[in-house]
Amino acid sequence: MKEKQRDKQREKRHVSAIPSANESFIEVSGNHEILIEGSKGVLEYTSEKVRVNTASMLLTVCGRGLNLRCISDSALIIDGFITSLNFEV
Amino acid sequence: MLLRLLHFFRGWVSFTVSGKYPERFLNITARRNIRLWDVQRKDGGFTACMYRSDYRRIRPVARGAGVTLRIYKKNGLPGMIGRYRGRVGVVIGACAFLVSVFVMSLFVWSVDITGCQTVSRTQMLADLREQGLYVGAFKPLIDPKQVSREMMLRRREIGWMAVNLTGSYASVEIKEEAPAPEVEDISAPCNVKARSDGLILRIEAMEGETEITEGSGVIEGQLLVSGVRTGGQGESRLVHAQARVYARTAREASFSVPAVSNTLIPNGETAQRKSFLLFGLRLPYHISAVRSPYSVSSRELWSPCPLNITLPLGASVETVSALEYQEQELDDNSAEELLTREAQLYEIFSLSDCTVENRDYHLSYSDSVYTLRATYTCVEDIAYKEPIGTDENTDLTPRIVPTESE
Numbered sequence: 306m307k308e309k310q311r312d313k314q315r316e317k318r319h320v321s322a323i324p325s326a327n328e329s330f331i332e333v334s335g336n337h338e339i340l341i342e343g344s345k346g347v348l349e350y351t352s353e354k355v356r357v358n359t360a361s362m363l364l365t366v367c368g369r370g371l372n373l374r375c376i377s378d379s380a381l382i383i384d385g386f387i388t389s390l391n392f393e394v
Numbered sequence: 395m396l397l398r399l400l401h402f403f404r405g406w407v408s409f410t411v412s413g414k415y416p417e418r419f420l421n422i423t424a425r426r427n428i429r430l431w432d433v434q435r436k437d438g439g440f441t442a443c444m445y446r447s448d449y450r451r452i453r454p455v456a457r458g459a460g461v462t463l464r465i466y467k468k469n470g471l472p473g474m475i476g477r478y479r480g481r482v483g484v485v486i487g488a489c490a491f492l493v494s495v496f497v498m499s500l501f502v503w504s505v506d507i508t509g510c511q512t513v514s515r516t517q518m519l520a521d522l523r524e525q526g527l528y529v530g531a532f533k534p535l536i537d538p539k540q541v542s543r544e545m546m547l548r549r550r551e552i553g554w555m556a557v558n559l560t561g562s563y564a565s566v567e568i569k570e571e572a573p574a575p576e577v578e579d580i581s582a583p584c585n586v587k588a589r590s591d592g593l594i595l596r597i598e599a600m601e602g603e604t605e606i607t608e609g610s611g612v613i614e615g616q617l618l619v620s621g622v623r624t625g626g627q628g629e630s631r632l633v634h635a636q637a638r639v640y641a642r643t644a645r646e647a648s649f650s651v652p653a654v655s656n657t658l659i660p661n662g663e664t665a666q667r668k669s670f671l672l673f674g675l676r677l678p679y680h681i682s683a684v685r686s687p688y689s690v691s692s693r694e695l696w697s698p699c700p701l702n703i704t705l706p707l708g709a710s711v712e713t714v715s716a717l718e719y720q721e722q723e724l725d726d727n728s729a730e731e732l733l734t735r736e737a738q739l740y741e742i743f744s745l746s747d748c749t750v751e752n753r754d755y756h757l758s759y760s761d762s763v764y765t766l767r768a769t770y771t772c773v774e775d776i777a778y779k780e781p782i783g784t785d786e787n788t789d790l791t792p793r794i795v796p797t798e799s800e
Binding site for chain 1: 416417433
């Protein structure tokens with residue numbers, strides 16, 4: 306009985322992890338890589354700061370030697386030495 | 395890895411973007427589903443990579459975004475092909491290379507034999523050549539199983555053999571067969587007789603009735619141990635006589651050499667023939683000859699063998715030494731030395747089963763020929779077995795002595 310409840314909770318968590326149309330999905334690996342899904346465009350890009358527009362907020366990634374490893378219509382990967390993340394809702 | 399391979403085959407360009415709003419260019423390309431990667435900020439702009447085909451589409455977009463694009467590197471297969479499009483020779487060369495690699499892989503370029511102990515390696519190579527396996531052989535015509543089967547039938551001393559073709563390398567592994575020991579038929583009746591004349595020193599009879607005593611002299615063919623045993627009641631039965639009979643024997647041998655002889659002797663003139671060995675072909679690059687019609691040659695082969703694999707290339711140097719007939723006259727000392735050496739060789743090889751107690755050499759000269767007569771006193775086993783006559787040549791009819799009246 307308890308196992309079934311646990312499975313249901315797990316499923317709920319998994320479903321909530323999938324971004325909806327108005328949400329973005331952000332995955333951070335250590336402090337050297339960040340994947341942003343659901344981006345609407347890059348507003349500013351320097352080697353110290355990348356500002357990304359998402360559906361519901363403005364995300365600012367600060368660090369050193371920041372590169373856009375890959376950029377497509379709705380996702381981008383930033384790598385480099387990340388020092389801070391700032392969300393502006 | 396797979397992504398890099400895809401990039402290579404589609405071809406990609408590295409370019410710089412410079413202008414007032416480079417971020418705008420990024421957003422426009424992203425909206426048009428054009429992939430960008432390795433975007434790095436450089437002073438006043440940035441560098442990025444893009445597929446070659448996408449780059450053609452992006453030029454009007456860049457103009458609209460107010461940025462300038464500049465390619466600094468073209469990568470991938472389409473770029474390489476474009477670079478060599480005007481060079482027909484390179485294309486032909488590449489095709490010729492591929493064809494030659496394909497053609498060369500159809501031949502055997504190296505044959506290695508492992509496991510030879512008593513079997514001659516040279517003989518094995520010659521036999522394999524007859525079966526169609528040699529350096530330079532056409533591989534599709536070789537059936538390794540058939541070759542190994544034929545070789546095992548041809549050479550009985552090979553117990554097991556395998557021919558493995560790995561690419562252009564043929565490895566032949568053999569295991570030699572251990573010969574079956576001779577089994578003596580100890581049920582067949584036989585006598586033990588003397589192989590040579592001698593004075594009996596010791597008798598070790600295992601079976602049969604001894605007919606001689608120690609200290610007695612025997613002649614060749616004399617019965618030593620009889621295979622006919624007589625019981626207490628006077629009945630006879632045949633047995634397989636076995637014995638070792640040691641006797642002191644005398645052996646004689648003579649060796650002769652003409653006092654004046656014409657022999658072929660190197661006259662000091664030599665010549666070298668050098669050649670390259672390439673894929674079974676011998677390509678001479680230095681040829682010379684000697685004037686004398688008689689010569690003796692020795693050949694040195696050098697071939698690289700990395701990882702115990704003989705490569706199909708190497709070098710060979712053949713040294714030819716000229717010979718000429720020279721009249722040689724022997725004196726007593728040199729003739730004795732020469733003949734004594736021959737006698738010693740005879741003793742080593744022919745009297746190996748005997749213990750030589752004493753040897754006596756006598757040199758004589760007659761009719762321009764030196765003769766050395768060697769006499770050896772040996773101790774040896776003179777017994778040999780002779781079956782008791784049951785074959786068709788044996789006369790089994792009772793011997794009737796004719797009487798005077800008849």
